Amino acid sequence: MRLRNLDFHYPGQRFGLRVPELSTDDGETLAIIGPSGCGKTTLLRLIAGILVPSSGEISVADQKLTELDERQRRAFRIANIGMIFQDFELLDYLSARDNILLPYRVTSALTLDDRARDRCASLAEATGVTHLLDQRPTDLSQGERQRLALCRALVTEPKLILADEPTGNLDPENQRRAVELLCDTAKKRNATLIMVTHDPSVLDAFDRHIALPDLVEYTQKGNAA
């Protein structure tokens, strides 16, 4: 993943951010730390192609996202980028299995075949949730839900996993376990992991960590910050 000279402003807002350069190697785990409101989630959404920069370049798996239109970015994202949200955002009306396979249900870019189902079973086994596959998320503990979210992010065999403070609601011990699981699983699958967090206690598990204020420049429309 590589970002270069990225400029972004939310529509109608004066303040924005600029990322001169950020890159990761395949299979690397990177933590981006910063206080609430500093732009961590915005950066992740830019990397995912959900937000579009006003200028600059974003490449994931040798594909320049900035050259794709919205439909292509969406198809690329669901096939190549695994997302883990802060509250995991599992759907309570689906079973654990259907939650893991959710990317295959919501796009025509992926096909739900036996290989996908096998990957789901294999990921469930690797994360220890096989016995929970027929249960609903509301019946599971926070740690079990976190593992399901990880399985969902990995089921499409993404090159890049983006995690938006997935340990925010866990106690310190579970935070440590969750981060270790994230990093181990990403490494075993040779996927790059970028996690944003405001909690410095989890940084040791990552190959590298960057403080967001050191990475970006905050800008005001019309002036460089």
Added chain:
Amino acid sequence: MNFAGAFHLGLCYLRRHRGKTVLLIAAISLSLILPFAVAHTVRLAEQHLRSRADSTPLVFGAVGSELELVFNSLYFTKPDINSVTASEAETLSAEGMSRIIPIHARFSARGFPVIGTSLDYFDFRQLTFSSGDAFIRLGDCVLGAKVAKELGLGPGDHLITTPDALFDMAGTFPLKMRITGVLAAVGGPDDNAVFADTRTSWVVAGLAHGHQDAASTDADQKLGESDDGSIALNAAVVEYNEVTPDNIDSFHFHGDSADFPLTAAIVLPHDSRAETLLMGRFTGNEPSAQLLRPRSVMDDLFDTVFRIRDLVLLALGAVALAAATIAILVFALSNRLRTREFQNLENLGADPSTVRFLVSFEATFVILSSLAITAMVVAILQLTSPLWLSTFSA
């Protein structure tokens, strides 16, 4: 769009919230079905009642409620209306302007009305026999199709009339009637009635009876003998409750049969001129009887019924509007609660069409299901109308 996947997600959502879904479908279906059911029922009742009224040119009866007279003579309800005499009815046919069919619908047998009439009634209503034949002699009767089916009776069996009051010694006594035939079903009041000769109904009314021959009774049963040879008997004399070939000759009427009662008479004028002339006889200031066109009476009745129906439909329309408003509110709230879910799906990379499908799936499913249920119930109502109409008309 991944239609199969989106459909699967939509169904999972509805299954998870099946209580709410079923409630919404039921509320919308009911609010659609009820106005139709009311309108359909009124329309059927109107057709049913009108068809019988339309086929009956005139009805003659005692002064009183026009509606009760029509219901007594056409549908065999309202047995307690005032009577006219047989001779009053006969006067309508005396000048050759019309033919009359007597109706004496006062009594019942095991819950079914016993109609005293003439054999002309069967021709007039185009009634045919599924078994047996018409009544032949005093004490015979013919059963409507439903009566025969419900009571499990047929030609050769007997049916006993129901006394007016069980412990009223001065009241009418039950008569054991011989069944000679069963009518073919026609889907109307004739299926639910027992038909007998007018004279048989007068026997039921206690205006005629049969008993032991007075001359051959024991001396201790004789109270006295008058100069003209008539014998007065005490209450110990055996009175027959069934007409048989052996005792039929002992049955006799007390009084002039011209004065015997009828609850109504169906009048069949030979032409429209005769009808007009007959109607003219009963337009005086204080007529002793009335001659009605059943169609006109039904028109008046349905004018009222339609006004009530319109009010009911208006009320049901308001209820349907309220149900629709609540349903829209529920859909809106439901989608609002799922905003974050839809946003996350988009962030994952879901096709916008898939998300749009999920947003509208609940409402679409509920509305289509309600319409399907409504269509099904409406079809069932229409298909089974003849069945429950015949039950209703009973």
